[in-house]
Amino acid sequence: MASSDLKVRTELPDHAPHVLVVDDDRRVRELLSRYLFEQGFRVTAAGNVNEARQRAQSFVFDALVLDVMMPGENGFDYARQVRETSRVPILMLTARSNPNDRVMGLEIGADDYLPKPFEPRELILRLNNIIKRRPEGTPPSDRTIATVTFGPFSYRIDRGELRRDDEAIRITEREREILTILAEAKGGNVEREVLAGNGGLAAERTIDVQINRLRRKTEVDPGNPLFLQTVRGVGYRLAID
Secondary structure, three states: OOOOOOOOOOOOOOOOOEEEEEOOOHHHHHHHHHHHHHOOOEEEEEOOHHHHHHHHHHOOOOEEEEEOOOOOOOHHHHHHHHHOOOOOOEEEEEOOOOHHHHHHHHHHOOOEEEEOOOOHHHHHHHHHHHHHHOOOOOOOOOOOOOEEEEOOEEEEOOOOEEEEOOEEEOOOHHHHHHHHHHHHOOOOOEEHHHHHOOOHHHHHHHHHHHHHHHHHHHOOOOOOOOOEEEEOOOEEEEOOO
């Protein structure tokens, strides 16, 4: 990608569009994430289609940026699957100049196509355009948008936004993932293995640390939590209203 003098942003505005970036090249993922964040987008990244599916189970996205050529299932495969259930805007990226690729992507249902290398400003313009073209009133995907409340806190699942009354509470991406899983359980118990994802035992051992951090942000007395409760022998639950 060519360089650009994009403005630097240190904070995201409320209700910033949430974009899923799927690319097997770590450097490209990091560059795209930075560019998009600087332009006011919340970004979640995935290195392959399987990771993208996992991310999509936890969040509702306003747009997808998909690399065409990836090992295993490629961007075409994932775009085709997404289109079976969702009209979320899709921007395809490719390093190949074959016009048949562009035609195939558009036939599958992609909204736009951008060849690599590209100017970051062009990416931003194209992404904004496909988001604006979405019919007014149409949700970003077919998942039900929901907000759960617990005490003075509210958590909007589709955007991963935690608020205390009208005040936004800063949380990390990992804390957001955990809180989303707990919120979607609607007060039910969630096993530690589910919260750990694919990280195995090492990830399970960090769950307590992440939960304690969330408790410090949401509990009056983190040592005696009212909302983020421990379920002995199982895992945790979020005591929603």
